[in-house]
Amino acid sequence: MSEELRGVVVCHGPLAAALVQSAEQISGLSGALIAVSNTGCDREALEDRVIAAVNGHPAVVFVDLPSGSCLVAVLKRLRSEQLVKVVTGVNLAMLVDFVFHRSLSPAEAAGRAAAAGEKSIKVP
Amino acid sequence: MSIVLCRIDDRLIHGQVVIGWGRAMAIDLIILVDDQVATSDWEQELYRMAVAPEIEVRFVTLADAALHMAEWQSNGKRGLMLTGDVETMATLRTSNPGVVQRINLGGIHHRPGRRERLPFLYLTDQELRSLQLLEAGGAIITAQDLPTTPPVALKSLA
Numbered sequence: 001m002s003e004e005l006r007g008v009v010v011c012h013g014p015l016a017a018a019l020v021q022s023a024e025q026i027s028g029l030s031g032a033l034i035a036v037s038n039t040g041c042d043r044e045a046l047e048d049r050v051i052a053a054v055n056g057h058p059a060v061v062f063v064d065l066p067s068g069s070c071l072v073a074v075l076k077r078l079r080s081e082q083l084v085k086v087v088t089g090v091n092l093a094m095l096v097d098f099v100f101h102r103s104l105s106p107a108e109a110a111g112r113a114a115a116a117g118e119k120s121i122k123v124p
Numbered sequence: 125m126s127i128v129l130c131r132i133d134d135r136l137i138h139g140q141v142v143i144g145w146g147r148a149m150a151i152d153l154i155i156l157v158d159d160q161v162a163t164s165d166w167e168q169e170l171y172r173m174a175v176a177p178e179i180e181v182r183f184v185t186l187a188d189a190a191l192h193m194a195e196w197q198s199n200g201k202r203g204l205m206l207t208g209d210v211e212t213m214a215t216l217r218t219s220n221p222g223v224v225q226r227i228n229l230g231g232i233h234h235r236p237g238r239r240e241r242l243p244f245l246y247l248t249d250q251e252l253r254s255l256q257l258l259e260a261g262g263a264i265i266t267a268q269d270l271p272t273t274p275p276v277a278l279k280s281l282a
Contacts, residue, residue, distance in 0.1 A: 041234060042232070045233065066173060068139055071170060075166070
């Protein structure tokens with residue numbers, strides 16, 4: 001990939017902003033992730049927010065739940081985009097992995113991030 | 125049982141509907157009345173994923189809803205009928221006032237022309253007038269996003 005991937009985090013309420021801030025604090029990298037909240041907007045407005053965040057760049061879009069308004073808004077306009085991949089169940093581990101692998105293809109970065117996120121779920 | 129909740133929520137089937145209201149009211153049928161979703165298999169699949177398998181979900185057009193409301197009212201299930209806008213619910217009320225007696229304003233969000241009435245409820249003046257007309261015709265209309273929050277009467281939203 002010639003252009004580094006953009007990460008867009010789409011969540012209910014203030015969750016996306018908190019995740020992005022935390023990922024930046026842990027990784028020391030800023031500007032790789034953009035937070036989008038569903039607060040105060042209807043479906044179309046949320047779709048517009050997501051599209052504005054992706055802004056035509058190759059991207060991985062991280063969504064909190066594997067259903068619901070955030071995922072519907074993301075898939076409605078982006079599901080046929082070849083250079084955008086969607087990962088649900090976003091957590092901090094997957095975002096930290098992602099920011100260090102933004103030179104991969106969207107599919108590769110999405111696969112890696114999802115695996116890192118799954119691996120971080122344990123009952124110690 | 126019958127249709128126990130008629131809700132307007134522009135996010136359609138989501139957490140507040142399924143968890144908030146669905147559990148509190150022991151809903152076992154959700155009917156989404158939306159002409160666009162009724163013709164989109166992939167959107168239906170996504171919305172179904174938000175719902176527990178024991179809850180039946182039906183996606184219907186406005187025309188189909190008007191035809192089948194009476195049947196849903198007596199099919200033995202506790203149903204939640206959902207629309208994404210005021211106009212669709214107003215049409216359902218006109219089609220069958222006996223089923224759509226109470227209307228829950230659950231989530232109508234900002235877009236140009238709408239004014240904030242509550243943090244989760246934005247209405248244009250025309251939408252407010254439509255609701256006032258329904259209320260004048262006997263509908264009971266309150267704004268309430270979750271069952272744990274107090275209902276707000278329509279007349280206090282003007």
